[in-house]
Amino acid sequence: MRPAATVVLSAAQHTFVLPPERPAVMGIINTNPGSFSDTVHLASLDQQLERAMAFVAEGATIIDVGTDSGVTYGASVPLDQQVAAAVPLVEALVAEGVPVSIDTPYAVVAEATLAAGACMINDVSGLADLRIAELCAAHAAALVILHTRVGHKQEAFLDFTDVVADIEDLFEERTALAVAQGLDRARVVLDPGLGYSKHPSDDVRLLKAYDVFAARGLAILTGASRKFYAGVITGAPPTDRLPETLATVAAVRRVPGFVRVHDVGAVRAFLDASSVTVTASA
Amino acid sequence: VEHSSAAVRTHRSRSVAPGLEILGLLPEAGVDADALVAHAEGLLADGATAILVGADARGDGPAALLEAAGVPVRRASSARIVRHCVGDEKALARLLAQVEPLRARSDLSVATDAVAETVRFLAVLAVLDGRVGMPDYDLDDPHLKWHAKPGVRAIPNAPTIVTSPAARPAGGAA
Numbered sequence: 137m138r139p140a141a142t143v144v145l146s147a148a149q150h151t152f153v154l155p156p157e158r159p160a161v162m163g164i165i166n167t168n169p170g171s172f173s174d175t176v177h178l179a180s181l182d183q184q185l186e187r188a189m190a191f192v193a194e195g196a197t198i199i200d201v202g203t204d205s206g207v208t209y210g211a212s213v214p215l216d217q218q219v220a221a222a223v224p225l226v227e228a229l230v231a232e233g234v235p236v237s238i239d240t241p242y243a244v245v246a247e248a249t250l251a252a253g254a255c256m257i258n259d260v261s262g263l264a265d266l267r268i269a270e271l272c273a274a275h276a277a278a279l280v281i282l283h284t285r286v287g288h289k290q291e292a293f294l295d296f297t298d299v300v301a302d303i304e305d306l307f308e309e310r311t312a313l314a315v316a317q318g319l320d321r322a323r324v325v326l327d328p329g330l331g332y333s334k335h336p337s338d339d340v341r342l343l344k345a346y347d348v349f350a351a352r353g354l355a356i357l358t359g360a361s362r363k364f365y366a367g368v369i370t371g372a373p374p375t376d377r378l379p380e381t382l383a384t385v386a387a388v389r390r391v392p393g394f395v396r397v398h399d400v401g402a403v404r405a406f407l408d409a410s411s412v413t414v415t416a417s418a
Numbered sequence: 419v420e421h422s423s424a425a426v427r428t429h430r431s432r433s434v435a436p437g438l439e440i441l442g443l444l445p446e447a448g449v450d451a452d453a454l455v456a457h458a459e460g461l462l463a464d465g466a467t468a469i470l471v472g473a474d475a476r477g478d479g480p481a482a483l484l485e486a487a488g489v490p491v492r493r494a495s496s497a498r499i500v501r502h503c504v505g506d507e508k509a510l511a512r513l514l515a516q517v518e519p520l521r522a523r524s525d526l527s528v529a530t531d532a533v534a535e536t537v538r539f540l541a542v543l544a545v546l547d548g549r550v551g552m553p554d555y556d557l558d559d560p561h562l563k564w565h566a567k568p569g570v571r572a573i574p575n576a577p578t579i580v581t582s583p584a585a586r587p588a589g590g591a592a
Contacts, residue, residue: 293557337552340545367562368555369545370538374563378507379535382514383542405508409515 140350143392146323147278148255150235152197154355154392158411159385161404162237162396163191164361166202167221168213185228192234195404199229200258200396201249202239204288212288219248226252237280241288243267250275256325258357258396260332261288263310266317273318280357281310283329292333299338300345303328307352325393327357330384331364339365343384346391356393360384360403382406436549437522440536441497441529442466444480454480455487465537468492470500470529497529504531514539522549 142155152160165178165188178184188199203218213221222238222245229236230253238249241261246268250257256278259268263281272279283303286292296302307326315321328342328349349356366380367373378399385395385403389410397403442461444454458469471481472494484491494500499516503509510532520526521540530536544550555562 335557336555340552343546344548364562366542368559369542369553371562372538373561378510379514379539380542382511383539383546386514386518386543387546399507402507402511406511406515409512410518 140347140391141353143353143355145278145325145355146276146320147235148250148253148276150198150255152235152355152394154394156390156392158407159358159389159391159393159395160197161195161400161407162198162200162357162394163188163194163196163400164200164202164239164396164398165191165225166205167225168203168205168218181224181228184225188225188229188234189232191400192232194401195408196400198235198237198256198394200237200239201225201229201254203245203249204240204242215242215244218242218245222249223252226254230254237278241265241268243271246271250277256280258282258327260284262306262329263314264288266313269314269317269319272314272323273320276320276323278323278325279314279319280325280327281307281314282327282332282357283307284332286333293335294333296334296338299334299341300348303342303345304348307349311352311354322354325355325357326352327359330359336365336368339363343387346388350391350393356388356391357396358384358388358393359396360388361397361399378402386410437524437540437544438517438520439524439527440466440533440540441468441470441492441527442533443470443500443502443529443531445531446502451480451483454483455489458484458487458489461531461533462489464534466533470494470497492527492529494529498526499528500530501528502531510535518543522547 140156142153145152145154154160165184167184178187191199201222203222204213226236226249236254237256237258238246238254239258239260240246241259241264243265246257250271254277257268257272258280260282262284263269269279283306285294311321311324314324326349330339346356361381362374362377363380363384366384367377370380372380381397381399385406388395389407395403442458444457461469468490469484471491481491501513503513513530513532514536517528517536521543528536545552
Protein backbone atom coordinates (compact mmCIF):
# COMPACT_ATOMS: atom_id res chain seq x y z
CA MET A 137 0.00 0.00 0.00
CA ARG A 138 1.31 3.46 -0.90
CA PRO A 139 2.32 5.76 1.95
CA ALA A 140 -0.39 8.24 2.88
CA ALA A 141 -0.11 11.71 1.36
CA THR A 142 -0.56 14.98 3.18
CA VAL A 143 -4.21 15.86 3.71
CA VAL A 144 -5.39 19.47 3.62
CA LEU A 145 -8.60 19.88 5.60
CA SER A 146 -10.69 23.03 5.35
CA ALA A 147 -12.94 23.61 8.33
CA ALA A 148 -14.85 26.89 8.36
CA GLN A 149 -12.24 29.64 8.71
CA HIS A 150 -9.39 27.21 9.38
CA THR A 151 -7.19 25.09 7.16
CA PHE A 152 -5.30 22.15 8.63
CA VAL A 153 -2.30 20.80 6.74
CA LEU A 154 -1.85 17.25 7.96
CA PRO A 155 1.25 15.39 6.79
CA PRO A 156 2.00 11.77 7.66
CA GLU A 157 4.07 11.32 10.84
CA ARG A 158 2.97 14.73 12.17
CA PRO A 159 -0.60 14.43 13.46
CA ALA A 160 -2.21 17.53 14.84
CA VAL A 161 -2.86 17.34 18.57
CA MET A 162 -6.46 17.83 19.68
CA GLY A 163 -6.76 18.78 23.34
CA ILE A 164 -9.82 17.64 25.28
CA ILE A 165 -11.83 20.03 27.44
CA ASN A 166 -15.08 18.85 28.99
CA THR A 167 -17.70 21.26 30.18
CA ASN A 168 -19.70 18.76 32.22
CA PRO A 169 -18.73 16.93 35.40
CA GLY A 170 -19.52 13.41 34.26
CA SER A 171 -16.66 12.78 31.86
CA PHE A 172 -15.01 9.56 32.91
CA SER A 173 -11.57 10.21 31.58
CA ASP A 174 -10.95 13.57 33.19
CA THR A 175 -8.82 13.33 36.27
CA VAL A 176 -9.93 16.82 37.26
CA HIS A 177 -13.13 18.68 36.55
CA LEU A 178 -12.94 22.26 35.41
CA ALA A 179 -16.10 23.71 36.86
CA SER A 180 -15.99 27.29 35.68
CA LEU A 181 -15.66 28.89 32.27
CA ASP A 182 -12.47 30.62 33.39
CA GLN A 183 -10.93 27.30 34.44
CA GLN A 184 -11.91 25.66 31.16
CA LEU A 185 -10.54 28.55 29.13
CA GLU A 186 -7.33 28.61 31.13
CA ARG A 187 -6.80 24.89 30.58
CA ALA A 188 -7.61 25.16 26.88
CA MET A 189 -5.16 28.01 26.37
CA ALA A 190 -2.54 26.06 28.29
CA PHE A 191 -3.12 23.19 25.86
CA VAL A 192 -2.62 25.56 22.95
CA ALA A 193 0.59 26.85 24.50
CA GLU A 194 1.77 23.26 24.88
CA GLY A 195 1.13 22.51 21.23
CA ALA A 196 -2.54 21.67 20.72
CA THR A 197 -3.71 22.61 17.24
CA ILE A 198 -7.40 22.37 18.05
CA ILE A 199 -9.53 22.09 21.19
CA ASP A 200 -12.29 19.48 21.35
CA VAL A 201 -15.05 20.66 23.67
CA GLY A 202 -17.12 17.86 25.14
CA THR A 203 -20.60 18.74 26.32
CA ASP A 204 -21.93 15.35 27.38
CA SER A 205 -19.65 12.58 28.52
CA GLY A 206 -19.75 9.16 26.92
CA VAL A 207 -20.09 7.39 30.26
CA THR A 208 -22.33 4.37 30.03
CA TYR A 209 -23.57 4.49 33.60
CA GLY A 210 -25.54 7.68 33.59
CA ALA A 211 -28.06 9.88 31.83
CA SER A 212 -27.23 12.73 29.48
CA VAL A 213 -26.83 16.30 30.61
CA PRO A 214 -29.96 18.20 29.52
CA LEU A 215 -29.43 19.73 26.08
CA ASP A 216 -30.08 23.30 27.20
CA GLN A 217 -27.39 22.90 29.86
CA GLN A 218 -24.97 21.49 27.30
CA VAL A 219 -25.52 24.48 25.04
CA ALA A 220 -25.30 26.97 27.90
CA ALA A 221 -21.99 25.52 29.04
CA ALA A 222 -20.38 25.13 25.63
CA VAL A 223 -21.27 28.30 23.77
CA PRO A 224 -19.41 30.79 26.03
CA LEU A 225 -16.29 28.61 25.92
CA VAL A 226 -16.47 28.31 22.14
CA GLU A 227 -16.90 32.06 21.80
CA ALA A 228 -13.97 32.74 24.09
CA LEU A 229 -11.69 30.32 22.25
CA VAL A 230 -12.73 31.60 18.85
CA ALA A 231 -11.98 35.15 20.03
CA GLU A 232 -8.46 33.92 20.78
CA GLY A 233 -8.20 32.46 17.27
CA VAL A 234 -8.26 28.87 18.51
CA PRO A 235 -9.91 26.24 16.28
CA VAL A 236 -12.69 24.48 18.17
CA SER A 237 -14.28 21.10 17.65
CA ILE A 238 -17.43 20.00 19.46
CA ASP A 239 -17.75 16.45 20.71
CA THR A 240 -21.47 15.80 20.40
CA PRO A 241 -24.05 13.55 18.77
CA TYR A 242 -26.79 16.16 19.25
CA ALA A 243 -27.89 18.43 16.40
CA VAL A 244 -29.12 21.15 18.73
CA VAL A 245 -25.70 21.36 20.38
CA ALA A 246 -23.97 21.29 17.00
CA GLU A 247 -26.19 24.08 15.69
CA ALA A 248 -25.54 26.41 18.63
CA THR A 249 -21.81 25.83 18.76
CA LEU A 250 -21.29 26.10 15.01
CA ALA A 251 -23.10 29.44 15.18
CA ALA A 252 -20.69 30.41 17.96
CA GLY A 253 -17.73 29.68 15.70
CA ALA A 254 -16.82 26.01 16.10
CA CYS A 255 -15.16 24.69 12.95
CA MET A 256 -15.66 20.95 13.42
CA ILE A 257 -18.27 18.60 14.86
CA ASN A 258 -16.86 15.43 16.36
CA ASP A 259 -19.97 13.28 16.08
CA VAL A 260 -19.40 10.32 18.36
CA SER A 261 -22.59 8.59 17.25
CA GLY A 262 -21.37 7.72 13.77
CA LEU A 263 -23.74 10.24 12.21
CA ALA A 264 -26.90 8.80 13.70
CA ASP A 265 -28.59 12.16 13.05
CA LEU A 266 -28.13 13.41 9.50
CA ARG A 267 -29.01 16.96 10.52
CA ILE A 268 -25.48 17.24 11.88
CA ALA A 269 -24.09 16.78 8.37
CA GLU A 270 -26.52 19.41 7.09
CA LEU A 271 -25.37 21.84 9.74
CA CYS A 272 -21.69 21.21 8.98
CA ALA A 273 -22.41 21.80 5.30
CA ALA A 274 -24.20 25.07 6.05
CA HIS A 275 -21.24 26.32 8.10
CA ALA A 276 -18.52 24.83 5.84
CA ALA A 277 -17.37 22.99 8.94
CA ALA A 278 -15.60 19.66 9.15
CA LEU A 279 -17.45 16.58 10.35
CA VAL A 280 -15.90 13.65 12.19
CA ILE A 281 -17.61 10.35 11.44
CA LEU A 282 -16.78 7.84 14.17
CA HIS A 283 -17.29 4.11 13.89
CA THR A 284 -19.62 2.71 16.48
CA ARG A 285 -22.52 0.31 16.32
CA VAL A 286 -24.28 1.29 19.51
CA GLY A 287 -26.04 4.44 20.60
CA HIS A 288 -24.48 7.25 22.59
CA LYS A 289 -23.67 6.38 26.21
CA GLN A 290 -24.17 2.66 25.71
CA GLU A 291 -21.51 0.12 26.51
CA ALA A 292 -21.22 -2.93 24.31
CA PHE A 293 -18.52 -5.34 23.24
CA LEU A 294 -19.89 -6.59 19.95
CA ASP A 295 -18.68 -9.63 18.07
CA PHE A 296 -17.54 -8.40 14.67
CA THR A 297 -16.98 -10.93 11.92
CA ASP A 298 -14.41 -8.53 10.46
CA VAL A 299 -14.07 -5.29 12.37
CA VAL A 300 -11.97 -3.59 9.71
CA ALA A 301 -14.52 -4.40 7.02
CA ASP A 302 -17.30 -3.12 9.25
CA ILE A 303 -15.46 0.14 9.84
CA GLU A 304 -14.92 0.49 6.10
CA ASP A 305 -18.60 -0.18 5.46
CA LEU A 306 -19.67 2.47 7.95
CA PHE A 307 -17.19 5.01 6.59
CA GLU A 308 -18.44 4.41 3.06
CA GLU A 309 -22.11 4.55 3.97
CA ARG A 310 -22.01 7.52 6.34
CA THR A 311 -19.65 9.57 4.18
CA ALA A 312 -22.06 9.14 1.29
CA LEU A 313 -24.94 10.19 3.52
CA ALA A 314 -23.04 13.26 4.68
CA VAL A 315 -22.26 14.22 1.09
CA ALA A 316 -25.92 13.74 0.24
CA GLN A 317 -26.72 16.36 2.88
CA GLY A 318 -24.54 18.83 1.00
CA LEU A 319 -21.25 18.40 2.84
CA ASP A 320 -18.07 18.56 0.78
CA ARG A 321 -16.45 15.13 1.04
CA ALA A 322 -13.08 16.75 1.71
CA ARG A 323 -14.48 18.11 4.98
CA VAL A 324 -15.09 14.61 6.35
CA VAL A 325 -12.72 13.27 9.00
CA LEU A 326 -12.83 9.56 9.83
CA ASP A 327 -12.44 8.10 13.31
CA PRO A 328 -12.18 4.29 13.51
CA GLY A 329 -13.67 4.48 17.00
CA LEU A 330 -11.07 2.93 19.24
CA GLY A 331 -12.97 1.49 22.19
CA TYR A 332 -16.42 2.18 20.79
CA SER A 333 -18.54 -0.99 20.83
CA LYS A 334 -15.45 -3.12 20.29
CA HIS A 335 -13.51 -5.78 22.13
CA PRO A 336 -9.93 -4.81 23.00
CA SER A 337 -8.73 -7.41 20.50
CA ASP A 338 -10.73 -5.63 17.79
CA ASP A 339 -9.06 -2.37 18.78
CA VAL A 340 -5.71 -4.01 18.11
CA ARG A 341 -6.95 -5.21 14.73
CA LEU A 342 -8.17 -1.79 13.70
CA LEU A 343 -4.93 -0.12 14.79
CA LYS A 344 -3.06 -2.43 12.45
CA ALA A 345 -5.36 -1.39 9.60
CA TYR A 346 -4.82 2.37 9.64
CA ASP A 347 -3.26 2.37 6.20
CA VAL A 348 -6.52 0.92 4.86
CA PHE A 349 -8.54 3.73 6.41
CA ALA A 350 -6.07 6.39 5.28
CA ALA A 351 -6.29 5.16 1.70
CA ARG A 352 -9.59 7.04 1.47
CA GLY A 353 -7.54 10.23 1.33
CA LEU A 354 -9.34 11.81 4.28
CA ALA A 355 -7.95 12.92 7.61
CA ILE A 356 -8.07 10.29 10.36
CA LEU A 357 -8.89 11.21 13.94
CA THR A 358 -7.84 8.89 16.74
CA GLY A 359 -9.12 9.09 20.27
CA ALA A 360 -5.82 7.86 21.66
CA SER A 361 -6.17 8.76 25.31
CA ARG A 362 -6.09 6.22 28.14
CA LYS A 363 -7.78 3.48 26.16
CA PHE A 364 -9.16 0.28 27.64
CA TYR A 365 -7.44 -1.99 25.10
CA ALA A 366 -4.05 -0.72 26.22
CA GLY A 367 -4.96 -1.07 29.87
CA VAL A 368 -5.85 -4.68 29.18
CA ILE A 369 -2.35 -5.24 27.84
CA THR A 370 -0.48 -3.55 30.66
CA GLY A 371 -2.81 -3.80 33.62
CA ALA A 372 -2.65 -0.04 34.19
CA PRO A 373 -5.75 1.65 35.60
CA PRO A 374 -7.51 4.34 33.53
CA THR A 375 -6.12 7.29 35.45
CA ASP A 376 -2.50 6.22 34.85
CA ARG A 377 -2.09 5.41 31.17
CA LEU A 378 0.32 7.92 29.68
CA PRO A 379 2.72 5.28 28.30
CA GLU A 380 -0.27 3.48 26.82
CA THR A 381 -1.51 6.73 25.23
CA LEU A 382 1.92 7.37 23.73
CA ALA A 383 2.09 3.84 22.32
CA THR A 384 -1.27 4.40 20.65
CA VAL A 385 -0.04 7.69 19.22
CA ALA A 386 3.07 5.93 17.94
CA ALA A 387 0.89 3.36 16.22
CA VAL A 388 -1.27 5.87 14.35
CA ARG A 389 0.97 8.82 13.64
CA ARG A 390 1.97 7.51 10.21
CA VAL A 391 -1.42 8.54 8.80
CA PRO A 392 -2.44 12.19 8.34
CA GLY A 393 -4.90 13.44 10.91
CA PHE A 394 -5.47 14.26 14.55
CA VAL A 395 -4.76 12.58 17.86
CA ARG A 396 -7.30 13.47 20.53
CA VAL A 397 -5.69 13.42 23.97
CA HIS A 398 -5.81 14.73 27.51
CA ASP A 399 -2.02 14.84 27.97
CA VAL A 400 -1.26 17.46 25.36
CA GLY A 401 2.19 18.50 26.54
CA ALA A 402 3.49 14.96 26.81
CA VAL A 403 2.07 13.91 23.45
CA ARG A 404 3.51 16.98 21.77
CA ALA A 405 6.92 16.26 23.37
CA PHE A 406 6.68 12.66 22.15
CA LEU A 407 5.84 13.66 18.58
CA ASP A 408 8.54 16.33 18.50
CA ALA A 409 11.16 13.93 19.80
CA SER A 410 9.99 11.24 17.40
CA SER A 411 10.37 13.68 14.54
CA VAL A 412 13.94 14.37 15.57
CA THR A 413 14.63 10.66 15.79
CA VAL A 414 13.22 10.03 12.33
CA THR A 415 15.23 12.88 10.87
CA ALA A 416 18.40 11.81 12.58
CA SER A 417 18.18 8.26 11.36
CA ALA A 418 17.18 9.10 7.79
CA VAL B 419 10.28 4.06 48.05
CA GLU B 420 6.92 3.90 46.32
CA HIS B 421 6.65 3.17 42.63
CA SER B 422 3.92 4.48 40.39
CA SER B 423 3.36 0.98 39.11
CA ALA B 424 2.75 -0.60 42.49
CA ALA B 425 -0.94 -1.05 41.82
CA VAL B 426 -0.19 -2.55 38.45
CA ARG B 427 2.30 -5.00 39.85
CA THR B 428 -0.10 -6.22 42.46
CA HIS B 429 -2.98 -6.37 40.03
CA ARG B 430 -1.53 -8.76 37.52
CA SER B 431 1.73 -10.30 36.52
CA ARG B 432 3.15 -9.19 33.22
CA SER B 433 5.85 -10.61 31.09
CA VAL B 434 8.24 -8.08 29.64
CA ALA B 435 7.92 -7.79 25.88
CA PRO B 436 10.85 -9.28 23.94
CA GLY B 437 13.31 -6.81 22.44
CA LEU B 438 15.10 -3.90 24.01
CA GLU B 439 16.52 -4.63 27.45
CA ILE B 440 15.45 -2.31 30.27
CA LEU B 441 17.89 -1.45 33.05
CA GLY B 442 16.87 0.27 36.26
CA LEU B 443 18.31 3.68 37.04
CA LEU B 444 18.57 4.75 40.65
CA PRO B 445 17.79 8.28 41.87
CA GLU B 446 20.72 10.64 41.53
CA ALA B 447 20.47 11.64 45.18
CA GLY B 448 18.24 11.58 48.19
CA VAL B 449 17.89 7.87 48.81
CA ASP B 450 19.77 6.40 51.74
CA ALA B 451 21.50 3.07 51.69
CA ASP B 452 18.68 1.22 53.39
CA ALA B 453 16.18 2.39 50.82
CA LEU B 454 18.50 1.81 47.89
CA VAL B 455 18.15 -1.94 47.79
CA ALA B 456 14.39 -1.75 48.17
CA HIS B 457 14.25 0.79 45.37
CA ALA B 458 16.39 -1.39 43.14
CA GLU B 459 14.23 -4.40 43.87
CA GLY B 460 11.19 -2.35 42.95
CA LEU B 461 12.72 -1.51 39.59
CA LEU B 462 13.50 -5.18 39.01
CA ALA B 463 9.91 -6.05 39.87
CA ASP B 464 8.77 -3.46 37.34
CA GLY B 465 10.66 -5.29 34.62
CA ALA B 466 14.29 -4.18 34.73
CA THR B 467 16.78 -6.99 34.21
CA ALA B 468 19.51 -5.25 36.20
CA ILE B 469 20.41 -1.92 37.80
CA LEU B 470 22.73 0.44 36.01
CA VAL B 471 25.60 1.73 38.11
CA GLY B 472 28.58 3.89 37.27
CA ALA B 473 29.40 7.38 36.12
CA ASP B 474 25.89 8.40 35.09
CA ALA B 475 24.10 6.65 37.90
CA ARG B 476 25.48 6.01 41.37
CA GLY B 477 29.07 5.40 42.31
CA ASP B 478 30.79 2.21 43.33
CA GLY B 479 29.42 2.41 46.86
CA PRO B 480 25.86 1.70 45.78
CA ALA B 481 27.08 -0.90 43.32
CA ALA B 482 28.81 -2.83 46.06
CA LEU B 483 25.79 -2.50 48.29
CA LEU B 484 23.47 -3.80 45.61
CA GLU B 485 25.74 -6.65 44.64
CA ALA B 486 26.06 -7.65 48.28
CA ALA B 487 22.26 -7.78 48.42
CA GLY B 488 22.15 -10.00 45.37
CA VAL B 489 20.80 -7.31 43.03
CA PRO B 490 22.14 -7.70 39.46
CA VAL B 491 24.03 -4.60 38.28
CA ARG B 492 25.50 -3.36 35.01
CA ARG B 493 28.09 -0.73 34.27
CA ALA B 494 27.08 2.52 32.57
CA SER B 495 28.77 1.79 29.27
CA SER B 496 26.32 -1.02 28.56
CA ALA B 497 23.29 1.23 27.98
CA ARG B 498 22.41 2.99 24.72
CA ILE B 499 20.11 5.51 26.41
CA VAL B 500 20.33 6.68 30.01
CA ARG B 501 17.63 9.01 31.29
CA HIS B 502 15.98 9.97 34.55
CA CYS B 503 12.37 10.98 33.99
CA VAL B 504 10.12 9.83 36.82
CA GLY B 505 7.76 12.65 37.73
CA ASP B 506 8.32 14.53 34.47
CA GLU B 507 5.78 13.50 31.83
CA LYS B 508 7.46 15.37 29.00
CA ALA B 509 10.84 13.85 29.80
CA LEU B 510 9.18 10.43 29.87
CA ALA B 511 7.57 11.15 26.50
CA ARG B 512 10.92 12.12 25.00
CA LEU B 513 12.52 8.97 26.39
CA LEU B 514 9.79 6.77 24.92
CA ALA B 515 10.17 8.53 21.57
CA GLN B 516 13.84 7.55 21.62
CA VAL B 517 13.04 4.02 22.71
CA GLU B 518 10.34 3.37 20.13
CA PRO B 519 12.51 2.82 17.04
CA LEU B 520 14.83 0.59 19.06
CA ARG B 521 12.09 -1.56 20.54
CA ALA B 522 12.90 -4.77 18.70
CA ARG B 523 16.66 -4.48 19.29
CA SER B 524 17.43 -7.18 21.81
CA ASP B 525 21.12 -6.27 21.51
CA LEU B 526 20.56 -2.83 23.05
CA SER B 527 19.74 -1.57 26.52
CA VAL B 528 18.04 1.51 27.89
CA ALA B 529 18.48 2.63 31.47
CA THR B 530 15.79 4.65 33.20
CA ASP B 531 14.13 5.23 36.52
CA ALA B 532 10.77 4.96 34.73
CA VAL B 533 11.07 1.22 34.22
CA ALA B 534 7.39 0.39 34.65
CA GLU B 535 6.29 3.09 32.22
CA THR B 536 8.85 2.00 29.64
CA VAL B 537 7.87 -1.64 29.98
CA ARG B 538 4.19 -0.76 29.56
CA PHE B 539 4.91 1.34 26.47
CA LEU B 540 6.90 -1.49 24.92
CA ALA B 541 4.28 -4.06 25.89
CA VAL B 542 1.55 -2.22 23.96
CA LEU B 543 3.80 -1.80 20.93
CA ALA B 544 4.80 -5.46 21.04
CA VAL B 545 1.13 -6.46 20.73
CA LEU B 546 0.50 -3.91 17.98
CA ASP B 547 3.63 -5.10 16.15
CA GLY B 548 2.41 -8.68 16.39
CA ARG B 549 5.53 -9.76 18.28
CA VAL B 550 3.35 -10.77 21.24
CA GLY B 551 -0.23 -11.97 21.27
CA MET B 552 -3.08 -10.15 22.98
CA PRO B 553 -3.25 -11.35 26.58
CA ASP B 554 -6.37 -12.90 28.02
CA TYR B 555 -8.62 -10.29 29.56
CA ASP B 556 -11.74 -9.81 31.60
CA LEU B 557 -14.12 -7.21 30.16
CA ASP B 558 -15.56 -6.63 33.61
CA ASP B 559 -12.27 -6.19 35.44
CA PRO B 560 -13.05 -3.28 37.78
CA HIS B 561 -9.39 -2.33 38.05
CA LEU B 562 -9.28 -1.46 34.36
CA LYS B 563 -12.55 0.41 33.97
CA TRP B 564 -13.81 3.86 34.68
CA HIS B 565 -16.31 4.16 37.48
CA ALA B 566 -19.04 6.61 38.32
CA LYS B 567 -17.68 9.58 40.19
CA PRO B 568 -19.02 10.39 43.63
CA GLY B 569 -22.46 11.89 43.26
CA VAL B 570 -23.05 10.37 39.85
CA ARG B 571 -25.64 7.62 40.03
CA ALA B 572 -24.65 4.52 38.11
CA ILE B 573 -27.29 3.50 35.59
CA PRO B 574 -26.10 0.77 33.23
CA ASN B 575 -27.39 1.53 29.75
CA ALA B 576 -28.24 -1.56 27.75
CA PRO B 577 -26.63 -1.70 24.31
CA THR B 578 -28.80 -1.01 21.32
CA ILE B 579 -27.28 -1.77 17.95
CA VAL B 580 -27.76 1.15 15.59
CA THR B 581 -27.07 -0.77 12.43
CA SER B 582 -24.52 -3.27 11.24
CA PRO B 583 -24.53 -6.31 9.07
CA ALA B 584 -21.42 -7.63 10.76
CA ALA B 585 -21.86 -6.92 14.43
CA ARG B 586 -23.95 -8.62 17.03
CA PRO B 587 -23.86 -8.49 20.80
CA ALA B 588 -21.29 -10.76 22.38
CA GLY B 589 -22.77 -14.16 23.03
CA GLY B 590 -25.31 -13.73 20.26
CA ALA B 591 -28.02 -12.14 22.38
CA ALA B 592 -30.54 -10.01 20.52
